[in-house]
Amino acid sequence: MSALSALARLEAVRAGRAQPVATVRHVHIADAPLVLVPLKLAGEAAAPLAVMAGAAPDAPSLLIVPQPRNRDQRFAFAASLARLVLNHVETHRGEVEELPGKDGEVRLRYGDAPQLLVPNRGGVRFLRLLGRSTRFRSTEGAYAVDAAVPVLGRWLTWFADRHDHPGSSLLGAATELLRLHWATGQSSLEDGNLAALMGWIDPPDGLDGPSAAALAEDPVRWPPAGPATDPTFDNEVLAPAIAAYDRSGGDARARERLRAAIETQVTPTWELMWRAVGLLRALPEAAGVARRWERDRDAFTHYHQTFGEAYPQARRDPPVRAARRLHDLERAQEAYEAQRAFDDPLVMAEQRLTGAAFGGVVTECHPERLDETGKRPKLRPLLRVATGDPVRLEPGTPVCSAARPALKGRIVEIGGGGVLVELTGGLGRRLVPEAGVVPVEGDRVCFTSRTEGSFGIARFPDREDTPWTHGGPPEDYVPTADDAREDWS
Amino acid sequence: MSRPPLMSVPHAANAETGPAPPETDPARAAGRVVADVLADLGGGHRGVVVDSPPGAGKSTLVVRAAAHLAAAGERLMIVAQTNEQVDDLIDRLAGKHPEVPLGRLSASGYAPSDRVRAHPAVRVAQKADDLAGQTVVIATAAKWATLQDGSWPWAIVDEAYQMRSDMLLRIAGRFERALFVGDPGQLDPFSTVEVERWAGLSWDPMRSAVSVLLAHNPDLPVHRLPVSWRLPASAAPVVSDAFYPFTGFQAGTREGDRRLEFGARGMGTTYDRALEEAAATGWALYELPARHTLRTDAEAVQATAALAVRLLQRGPVAHSEQGTAGVDAARVAIGAAHRDQVAAIRAALGPHGAGITVDTANRLQGREYDVTVVLHPLSGRRDATAFHLESGRLCVLASRHRHACVVVARAGIPELLDAHPSTEPVRLGVPVKFPDGWEANQSVLAHLAAHRVPAG
Numbered sequence: 037m038s039a040l041s042a043l044a045r046l047e048a049v050r051a052g053r054a055q056p057v058a059t060v061r062h063v064h065i066a067d068a069p070l071v072l073v074p075l076k077l078a079g080e081a082a083a084p085l086a087v088m089a090g091a092a093p094d095a096p097s098l099l100i101v102p103q104p105r106n107r108d109q110r111f112a113f114a115a116s117l118a119r120l121v122l123n124h125v126e127t128h129r130g131e132v133e134e135l136p137g138k139d140g141e142v143r144l145r146y147g148d149a150p151q152l153l154v155p156n157r158g159g160v161r162f163l164r165l166l167g168r169s170t171r172f173r174s175t176e177g178a179y180a181v182d183a184a185v186p187v188l189g190r191w192l193t194w195f196a197d198r199h200d201h202p203g204s205s206l207l208g209a210a211t212e213l214l215r216l217h218w219a220t221g222q223s224s225l226e227d228g229n230l231a232a233l234m235g236w237i238d239p240p241d242g243l244d245g246p247s248a249a250a251l252a253e254d255p256v257r258w259p260p261a262g263p264a265t266d267p268t269f270d271n272e273v274l275a276p277a278i279a280a281y282d283r284s285g286g287d288a289r290a291r292e293r294l295r296a297a298i299e300t301q302v303t304p305t306w307e308l309m310w311r312a313v314g315l316l317r318a319l320p321e322a323a324g325v326a327r328r329w330e331r332d333r334d335a336f337t338h339y340h341q342t343f344g345e346a347y348p349q350a351r352r353d354p355p356v357r358a359a360r361r362l363h364d365l366e367r368a369q370e371a372y373e374a375q376r377a378f379d380d381p382l383v384m385a386e387q388r389l390t391g392a393a394f395g396g397v398v399t400e401c402h403p404e405r406l407d408e409t410g411k412r413p414k415l416r417p418l419l420r421v422a423t424g425d426p427v428r429l430e431p432g433t434p435v436c437s438a439a440r441p442a443l444k445g446r447i448v449e450i451g452g453g454g455v456l457v458e459l460t461g462g463l464g465r466r467l468v469p470e471a472g473v474v475p476v477e478g479d480r481v482c483f484t485s486r487t488e489g490s491f492g493i494a495r496f497p498d499r500e501d502t503p504w505t506h507g508g509p510p511e512d513y514v515p516t517a518d519d520a521r522e523d524w525s
Numbered sequence: 526m527s528r529p530p531l532m533s534v535p536h537a538a539n540a541e542t543g544p545a546p547p548e549t550d551p552a553r554a555a556g557r558v559v560a561d562v563l564a565d566l567g568g569g570h571r572g573v574v575v576d577s578p579p580g581a582g583k584s585t586l587v588v589r590a591a592a593h594l595a596a597a598g599e600r601l602m603i604v605a606q607t608n609e610q611v612d613d614l615i616d617r618l619a620g621k622h623p624e625v626p627l628g629r630l631s632a633s634g635y636a637p638s639d640r641v642r643a644h645p646a647v648r649v650a651q652k653a654d655d656l657a658g659q660t661v662v663i664a665t666a667a668k669w670a671t672l673q674d675g676s677w678p679w680a681i682v683d684e685a686y687q688m689r690s691d692m693l694l695r696i697a698g699r700f701e702r703a704l705f706v707g708d709p710g711q712l713d714p715f716s717t718v719e720v721e722r723w724a725g726l727s728w729d730p731m732r733s734a735v736s737v738l739l740a741h742n743p744d745l746p747v748h749r750l751p752v753s754w755r756l757p758a759s760a761a762p763v764v765s766d767a768f769y770p771f772t773g774f775q776a777g778t779r780e781g782d783r784r785l786e787f788g789a790r791g792m793g794t795t796y797d798r799a800l801e802e803a804a805a806t807g808w809a810l811y812e813l814p815a816r817h818t819l820r821t822d823a824e825a826v827q828a829t830a831a832l833a834v835r836l837l838q839r840g841p842v843a844h845s846e847q848g849t850a851g852v853d854a855a856r857v858a859i860g861a862a863h864r865d866q867v868a869a870i871r872a873a874l875g876p877h878g879a880g881i882t883v884d885t886a887n888r889l890q891g892r893e894y895d896v897t898v899v900l901h902p903l904s905g906r907r908d909a910t911a912f913h914l915e916s917g918r919l920c921v922l923a924s925r926h927r928h929a930c931v932v933v934a935r936a937g938i939p940e941l942l943d944a945h946p947s948t949e950p951v952r953l954g955v956p957v958k959f960p961d962g963w964e965a966n967q968s969v970l971a972h973l974a975a976h977r978v979p980a981g
Contacts, residue, residue, distance in 0.1 A: 039819070200720055355728035359691035362730045365718045391868060428868045495670060496695060503697030504571060506690070506728045507741040 040386045041219055049221035052244035054236040058217045059382050061319035064205035064329040066151035068092065070124045071309045073155060073302045074162050076263040077104040078270050082165035084113055085265070085274075088302040089120055093310040100298050102281045102291050111181045114170050118188035125150045125191060129340070149206060149329075149336040152195055153313065155230045155261035155305055156211045160199050162263040163207070167192030171348040174520035186348065193349045194339055201365060203328045203372035206336065210312045217319065222249060231258035234308050238315060259301040261308070266301070273297050324375035347513060355506040356499050367491045374488045378438050384482060391428025393438070393484035394455055396421045403474040406467065415467050417459045417474050418448070421481055427455055429485055434460075438482040443473065445483065457483060551752040551777045558748050559586060563593050565746050566679075566704065574685075574705045574735060574747045578774040579764065579924035580755020580893060583706055587683050588617050590704055594679050595625045595660045602677040602700060603663040606684045610891065611663050612638045614683065618661065619644035628659030630668055670695040678702065682734065687890070689714040690737035691730035705735055710768040710924075711890050712917035725954030736956070752777045755893050755927055759807025767968035768920040770960050778846055785852075785896070785928045788840025796828075796835045799978040803896070803929035804841070810973040813980045815937035818905035821869040822935070825904055828980060829933045830873035833859055833881050833898045836931075843895050843928050852928075854880030856895040860922040861885060862902035862913065870900070886921040897926040901934035903966065909945035914962035923969060932973055939970055 044055045068091040077083040083104040090096040097120060101113045130147030137143030154160055171189025173181040195207040211230050220227055220236035226249070227233050235248030243251070252258045255266040265274065277294040284290040353361060377384040377393070387393035400420035407416040429435070429447050435457065437443040444461035464470035475481045502509045559582075565573045577583035587603070594601050605611045611629065619627055628648045629641060637649050648656060653675050656662050662677070666688055680700035682688065686707035697703075716731050723729040727740040739745060753761050754777040761776035785804040791797030795811070803809035811832060813824055841852040859874075861867050864885055871883045882894070886902075899922045902913045912918075923930060947963045960968075 200718075200722070202718065352726060353723065355694055355730075358723050358726065358728060359694045359730045362691055362716065362718070362720070362723075365720060366716060369718050390865060426868070428864060494695070495673065497698050501698060503694060505697045505734075505738045505741065506694050 038386045039389055040382075044219035045221055048219055048236065048245065052221075052246055053239065054218040054220045054233075054245060056217060057219045057382060058319075058376075058380050060322040060380050061316055062216055062322050062325065062376050062379065063208060063213050063316065064151070064321075064325050064332070065313060065317050066128070066148075068128070069151040069153045069208075069313065070121065071153045071306070071313070072159065072163070073261070073305045073309065074159055074166075074263045075265055075298065075302060076162060078265055078267065080104065082162060082169055084110060084117075084162075084166060086298045086302060087113075087117055088299075088306050089117070091124060093307075096303075096306055098295065098299055098302065100295050102286075102294050103278060107179075111170075111173065111185055114166070114185045114188060115182035118182070118184035121152075121188055121191060122184060125340075129336075144337055144341070145330070146333055146337045146340070149333045151205060152207045153213075153309065154207070154209055155309060156228055157209050158263050159261075160196060160207060160209050163192045164196035167194075167196055168351075172519045174517065177517065177520075179520070190343070190348050197349070198332070198335060201335075202369040203375070204332050204335075204368075205325075205329060206332050210309055213316060214312055217316070220249075221245060229253075230261040230305065230308050230312070234312060238311065258304055261305040262302070269301060322376070322379035324379050328372070328375070347515060348519075350513065354499065354510040355502050356496055360494075360496050363491070363494050363496075370486075370491060371488045374441070374484075374486050377484060377486060378441055384438055384484065387484055387486055388425045388482075391426050392486055393435075393482060394421065394423045394425040394427045394429075395438075395480070395482035396423030396425070396454075398422075398475050398477050398479045398481055399454065401474065401477050403469055403476070404467075413467060415463055415469060417463065417469060419445075419457045419459065419475060419481070420454050421457060421483070422454045424453065429455075433485050434487065435483040435485050436487045437462075437475075438484055440473075441488065444487075455483075551775060554775075555582065555750060555752040555777075558750055559589065562586065562704075562748050563590065565748070566590065566594065567597075568746075570702070570746055572703050572705060572738060572742060572745045574739065574745055575707075575750065576709050576747065576772065577706060577750045578708060578710060578753050578769055578772075579920070580753045581750035581774060582752075582754055583683075583708065583750070584614065584617060584891075586750070587614065587681055587706055588621055590681055590706075591618055591661055592622045592625060594681075595622070599660075599679050600677050601661045601679045601681065602669070603661060604666050604669055604680060604682045604688075604696060605663065606666055606687050608635065608665060610683060611665055612640045613891075614663055615644065615647055616640040618663075619647055625661055626659045628656035628662040630656060630662055630664035632668055666692045666696060669699060672696075672699060675699060676701065680704070681706065683707070684891070685735045685738075686711060686733045687714055688734040689716070689730060690728065690732050690734050693734035693737065694728075694730070705738065707735060708890075709735070710917060710920045712887060712915065712921060721952075724952040727954075749774075751775065753924075754778075756924060757783045757807055757926075757928060760924070760926065760930065763808070763969065763972045764920065764924045767965045767972075768916055768924075768960055782846055783928055784844040786842045786844070788842060788851075789838065791839065794835075795978055795980050796832055797839075799832060799931055800836055800839060802976050802978055803931045806976055807929050808973060808976040809929070809931045810977045811931060811933045811980060812977050813904075813933070813935050815935055816905060817907050818935070820863055821865050822905045823869075825900055825933055825935065826866065826869045826873050829859060829861075829898055829900045830870050830875070830878060832931055832933065833857055834874065834877045836896060836898070837877065837881075841896065845927065852895045854878065855882075857897070858882040858884070858889060858892065858894040858925055859898045859900070860889050860925065861900040862918060866900060886918045889925055890921050892925060893927065894925055895928045896930070897922070898931045898933065899923065901932055901938065903938045903941060904934040906941060909941055909963075911947075911949060911962075914945075914947065914966065916960050916962040916965040919962075919966060919969060939967065942966055942970075 044057050048055045070091050073088040075085040077085045084101050085104050086100040088096045088098050099116050101109050103109055128148050128150040133145045135143045167189045170185050171193055173186050175183045198204045199207040211228055211233055214233055215227055218237050231252035232249040235252050236245035239245050239248035260266050277297050281290040281294050377387055398419055399422045402418040405416055405418050406413040427450055431447050433447045435445050442462035445457045445459040448456040448458050463473055500509045562575055633651055650656050653672055677700045680703040682703055682705045684707050685705035686709050714733055728737055749772050751774050753774050756776055758776040758780045765773045799809040799811040843852050859870055867883050867885055902918055
């Protein structure tokens with residue numbers, strides 16, 4: 037925990053209310069996100085019990101599995117969920133944009149993309165497992181499932197994979213999104229409880245954060261946000277209702293009673309989810325969000341367009357794909373952290389406190405200085421920035437301006453309450469800087485060493501050139517009937 | 526019947542098992558392992574792995590193996606992890622074997638350091654084609670990964686335990702056979718993202734290059750250098766027991782071979798007492814009263830800096846198998862876990878401590894000093910996270926010295942450890958890591974308890 041977030045937490049305790057740790061919203065919130073509140077059967081890894089789903093607060097659909105141990109019912113449930121999710125995916129593509137691509141070709145990008153929101157990390161894990169258990173199902177032969185089931189599995193897997201991608205907004209967990217913007221006076225573990233977290237951020241009238249969070253501990257008032265259910269509910273309500281349904285032989289009234297019981301467990305979380313969406317939506321959007329959402333739309337366009345010709349995602353990444361994916365994730369992480377700090381002075385303040393960035397007033401400026409040591413002169417303006425920040429950077433460290441990241445520089449010396457920076461890039465092409473590019477004396481500036489793009493483009497061997505150190509080239513995947521085989525407990 | 530020669534394992538020798546003693550002469554034990562390694566290079570294996578504990582002559586081995594392969598007429602690439610390490614190797618190799626044509630492949634922004642410029646025969650280039658005539662080409666792994674083609678019959682991968690396996694994947698196409706050298710006890714490679722999806726895969730890109738290599742090629746010969754030439758007799762058993770519990774190593778010198786003396790008498794302060802304890806026994810634990818603090822604990826930072834300055838003021842003289850020499854600031858290092866701690870200690874050192882190296886464990890890897898002062902990673906903490914428990918971090922900090930190590934810590938770390946047992950989830954297919962950081966920390970603290978000097 038950084039000193040700044042520790043301070044925000046202490047202030048939250050004193051104020052009895054969550055404190056902002058961001059001045060702008062760093063995630064995209066769709067106009068109509070598909071909110072999913074999943075529940076699973078206790079004791080099972082991913083046996084679905086119910087999902088409340090919908091893209092508007094007043095129109096939830098509640099899908100249930102009356103006997104979650106029954107495989108046929110599970111996949112019937114998956115088929116109805118599939119229709120709901122796939123319908124959302126297909127109706128949230130927006131207009132198709134045509135962009136100039138490589139070699140004069142036209143590249144397509146959908147104008148919008150579907151966004152899924154779940155209450156917490158457990159919800160993401162559940163969707164990932166549900167995707168894993170449905171994407172290989174066979175639609176013919178023994179144990180055939182509805183044709184929509186494996187399609188749902190592939191989409192859920194894709195959403196869960198995008199969730200791993202730093203800065204992606206395609207699948208979000210409400211607790212994570214809220215914690216990105218507010219600090220509470222409770223522990224991180226307690227922040228995982230959506231009701232308690234919302235209690236701190238937006239306590240009901242007449243209550244403060246701690247008392248609202250204390251109320252959230254009562255599972256009768258605030259049932260767990262899933263996917264695990266409250267054990268007392270399991271024992272006293274759910275188990276008898278499922279048993280009654282079994283005894284009735286699938287009677288509609290027994291099913292309705294079960295459904296009503298489950299509805300009491302998900303409805304409070306459903307309402308919390310939309311309140312959380314409202315809170316997030318009320319924040320002004322950060323400048324970098326649109327750019328990251330563009331990347332999300334690119335990924336969505338690509339996956340949607342190649343869906344027909346691709347196999348279900350492999351159970352395991354082969355060596356080259358694993359290495360590539362890790363590289364992509366690390367690059368995205370670096371870009372995401374840099375962009376958040378550029379967009380938000382409160383995030384930048386954390387970097388300044390750790391000494392990775394510094395801000396202050398320009399006290400000295402030589403905008404037209406030339407470096408003439410090389411073959412031809414180069415424009416290298418010098419800036420001296422007076423700062424009280426605890427700068428912990430070595431001379432020679434590359435930095436960039438927070439206000440305009442294209443303006444790049446290098447630390448020359450640090451000392452005497454100031455930092456001397458040599459500007460090296462983003463000045464224009466000529467030997468005189470473009471107007472307004474170089475800060476002048478008296479300007480407030482902020483430079484950071486956490487820049488984007490330090491990774492560059494990485495080269496990886498082709499799959500068939502996987503080296504001996506990593507077991508050699510993996511065998512080509514050929515779909516077989518065995519793919520659908522599963523050890524059913 | 527003659528017994529096979531044992532790898533020397535300290536404390537494993539016992540009198541009942543028979544008359545044949547384990548190899549006790551360290552020079553002969555180490556020489557035999559090096560000879561075995563060089564023999565294996567000609568043995569038709571695709572890879573050879575050499576584990577090296579701290580100060581066991583890893584760089585010397587790399588230089589010898591490089592010269593050995595070059596003498597056999599093989600073209601050779603050497604992979605190091607940082608530019609610093611590359612320059613170090615060039616300096617050693619060019620100094621010891623000036624007849625071997627040597628090239629340094631580097632990124633466009635690289636300016637040759639003094640150590641490289643001291644050897645004008647070494648060619649520095651940005652493209653591999655420009656170095657086609659050089660028998661040995663050295664570069665960082667990141668630079669090697671930018672090459673699209675070209676192939677070398679042999680590679681030597683230095684610090685292979687600090688290289689991530691995805692990097693090995695990217696450079697493995699450049700060589701046919703390779704010698705992997707590294708220290709399994711130091712810090713594991715890390716990633717800036719937390720993803721679980723590859724846990725348990727034998728090619729997990731977050732694991733170290735050596736563990737992935739051995740998972741796919743279990744028959745490769747693995748050698749262990751048995752002697753630490755750096756660590757004194759007072760430290761080798763402690764570090765060996767805590768961090769290399771199953772393989773072990775011994776000190777290259779005996780008790781009494783190394784001595785640390787002070788030119789100036791102390792004034793009886795607690796700093797003096799801690800330094801005298803360290804000079805006499807090789808270890809001291811300067812213990813501040815128990816307290817929960819910020820990471821940059823002002824008192825601990827002050828004590829760490831003051832101990833190092835006081836050490837220099839006492840005019841220390843080191844006697845060792847290499848002769849007698851005064852210990853100046855260049856031979857003293859201060860280690861800490863975090864960069865902000867390092868910055869705070871640097872600021873606290875003042876002019877009397879000018880020239881003392883202060884750095885994090887990551888940056889101190891592979892370096893050697895006469896005396897070290899270490900701010901314990903768990904000092905003043907409320908919790909023991911995986912970062913602070915990582916055995917490699919403490920291992921690096923506790924194994925940089927030739928004579929003595931002074932550890933600065935708040936009281937109460939054993940209790941903190943007891944309150945925070947390792948809770949990392951156990952995953953299928955992931956090899957259990959030894960030593961466990963928790964256990965290693967307890968082991969070192971148990972030893973330090975006998976060298977405790979309470980502050981104030």
